[in-house]
Each structure stands twice: as structure tokens, then as C-alpha cells.
Amino acid sequence: MQKNLKTVLTIALTVVITIIVFILLMPVIGPRFMHPLMSGNMPMHSNNAAPSGLDYSTEHASENGQFKVSFTSETPIVINKMHSWTLHVETADGQPVENATILVDGGMPQHGHGLPTAPQVTEYLGNGDYRVEGMKFQMGGWWEVRFDITAGDLNDTVTFNLTLEG
Numbered sequence: 001m002q003k004n005l006k007t008v009l010t011i012a013l014t015v016v017i018t019i020i021v022f023i024l025l026m027p028v029i030g031p032r033f034m035h036p037l038m039s040g041n042m043p044m045h046s047n048n049a050a051p052s053g054l055d056y057s058t059e060h061a062s063e064n065g066q067f068k069v070s071f072t073s074e075t076p077i078v079i080n081k082m083h084s085w086t087l088h089v090e091t092a093d094g095q096p097v098e099n100a101t102i103l104v105d106g107g108m109p110q111h112g113h114g115l116p117t118a119p120q121v122t123e124y125l126g127n128g129d130y131r132v133e134g135m136k137f138q139m140g141g142w143w144e145v146r147f148d149i150t151a152g153d154l155n156d157t158v159t160f161n162l163t164l165e166g
Contacts, residue, residue: 050110050142054161062156065092067149069158071132079164083135087121089128089149096128097151104132106145115145140166 059070068090073083089097102121107114119134137143143162149155 050161050163054142054163056161056163058160060158060160061092062149062158064156066154066156067091067097067151067158068094069147069149071160073135077135077137077162077164079137079140079166081136082117082133085132085135086125087130087132087147089130089151091154097149098128099124100130100149100151102130102132102150103148104135104145105148106143108139108141108143110142137162137164140164 058072059068061068070088071085072088073085075081075083077083087102089100089102091097104119104121105114115136116138117134117136119132119136121130122133123131125131135145141164143164144159145162146157146159148157
């Protein structure tokens with residue numbers, strides 16, 4: 001009887017210690033174990049290809065039509081290289097947007113992760129042009145890059161799609 005009690009207590013103690021270690025290590029190992037594919041949050045596309053019908057143009061109207069936005073890159077956009085972009089922002093009627101506040105975000109929707117860097121607008125160049133530095137893509141596939149633009153009482157978002165070769 002005492003041997004069975006000792007075995008049960010050993011198993012219970014092992015389970016408790018395992019749970020405590022797992023909880024303490026979750027911030028470190030969690031992202032690997034809770035990848036969107038494993039948690040069921042990742043859309044499945046054959047061969048991980050981007051959805052059909054995406055607009056890959058470098059010029060778009062913003063979501064609510066407040067701005068016309070385009071971008072150019074100073075160097076070819078390839079993986080594992082830092083890029084600087086020039087973002088051009090105009091009002092819907094074609095006037096350059098001066099001194100806007102622009103936030104940059106993005107990521108890989110199919111992988112459930114964001115950009116590996118924190119790109120930001122570093123300089124207003126005049127005539128509606130803004131320098132965006134710190135753009136980097138660490139793997140091939142479909143990427144989205146979003147710009148949240150605020151100018152005076154106007155606020156809108158524009159999203160650009162990129163597919164990069166890995």
C-alpha cells in the first residue's frame with residue numbers, strides 16, 4: 001500500500017513540476033508550439049500560394065478614398081535585405097499631403113506573423129514624399145504592408161501586397 005502511495009505521489013509531483021515548467025517557459029517556447037497552423041488560425045492555400053486576385057500595384061487609393069498613395073523602393077525588393085522606400089501621398093483630388101503622420105505595419109497573413117523589423121517614416125522629403133526606412137522581409141511568400149496615414153482631420157489606411165521569391 002505504501003509503495004502505491006509513493007508511486008502516485010511521484011507521478012503527481014512530476015505532473016505538477018512539468019506544468020509549472022511549461023508555464024514558465026511558454027513565453028520562450030510558446031510561439032514555436034502555438035504557430036498559427038497548429039492552432040488552426042492559418043488559412044490553407046495550396047503550396048502556401050497567395051490568394052488569387054490580389055492587387056500587386058504600387059499605387060492605390062486608401063481604403064476610404066481619402067488619399068492616393070504610391071511607393072517606390074531605392075533597391076530591388078528581395079528577402080533578407082534592408083530597403084528604403086519613398087511613399088508618395090496625395091489627397092483624393094491630387095494635392096500633395098504635407099507633414100502627415102504615417103505608421104507602418106504589415107506581415108504575412110498566411111503565416112500569422114508581422115514584419116521582422118519596425119519600419120518607420122524617418123523624413124518628410126517635400127511634395128507629398130516620405131522616406132520609409134527599415135523595410136525587411138525575411139522569407140519568400142505573400143506579404144502585406146499597411147500605412148496608416150493621418151493628415152489634419154483625414155485618417156485612412158492603404159495596404160500593398162507583395163509576393164517575394166524565397
